[in-house]
Amino acid sequence: MHEKLFITFITSGLFALSFLCQATETEMTYQQTIVSDMSGHRKESPLLSRSTKLERQLTATYIENKLIKAGFSVNKHEYRYRNVNAILDLLLSPHSGTNVYTTLVATQASEHTVIIGAHYDSVPDSPGAGDNAAGVALLFGVLNRLKDIENRSVNYLFVFFDQEEDDEIGSKVFSEKLIREKMKVHSVHVSDISAWDNNKDRIISIQSPAPYLEDLYVRTADELSITLDIFGGASSDNKSFLLAGFNTVGVFGDVSEHHHKPTDTYENVDFVFLTLMTDLVSTALVKISEDIANEK
């Protein structure tokens, strides 16, 4: 009797483990495909870098198609924006680009929205696998996990920013759009350089979190046995939202030697670390939904 129970227990455990492994492997493969496509690793991919207007347009279309294929409705936020100073306005054309976004609507009506963002552009002459095709892959991973949750007490808006490498123009324009539309933004989570872990210490960096978000990420990291490095400043798209007064957090990996270099390739992306980052962000976002539900 005991032996039977033991075998059932072990078999169930193995089944659950294989299911988990399979799920993780599937997600990792999915993320690998995205990074491969976006960084020109896959031979058929036309995207060798994502810096010129044409390359960025191609990338926006790629993300749009990927979202549609995953069953999401897509919104494109096309913008034009002035230069950093008026003298340049006299000489140059305005910035122009496209932020791509999709909303995962709450299952219980909610007026609050959590923004999760990552930029999709790269610097010239760099495949930008780590900076920031991996961030895009992270967003897709989180999106797929959250859509399967039955009870969501908050809306999640996933946004893929254009032109982070040009003074964070895309996110700057998007933050102005949120203010103009008076959207009730609960918090903004920005991911960048999401797949570099130089010394394999598995420490995830959290930049300038608002007090609630710091507590949230510490709680989540404790639960997942992840070590966090919390530091100040604002160095990516989180800067745009921080300056606009939103509750913001930046979730980053390490700054690698490949940063902004032609060596920022698929081969130098740490997909295990990317999975860890996906775990942290998705679990934190689920906790926000739970916290809001508990408040009600």
Next chain:
Amino acid sequence: MKNSTLHVIPSLFFVVSLLLFLYKGVEFALLDSYVPLIISVCFASYVLVSKLRSARSFHVAKKVWAYTIISWCVVRIILAILIVTTLNEAYLLDQISWANLALTLFLLMTAYLLLKTKNRT
């Protein structure tokens, strides 16, 4: 007939060049940057006032406009060289296009025609 045609072309180029800068001004004004519009309106007003005042002052205004657009083109060309050789910024690289080159050539041609046109007074 030949004389009047010779004067129509520079005048047409002159008006189009002014309109291009006014368009640029409006384009940036819509993006909350008003300096290009202020400068282009100032120039257009100066040209209009000088036209109303006398043929001689209008001729001077055209020369001033010619030198202004030459300066603008020179700065743009220097900037383009800097962009290609030194500033490896994606957004700046996008500024170098056949359309922008055509615009620069058009403005230089306008300046040349304006400087070549003699005062008919």
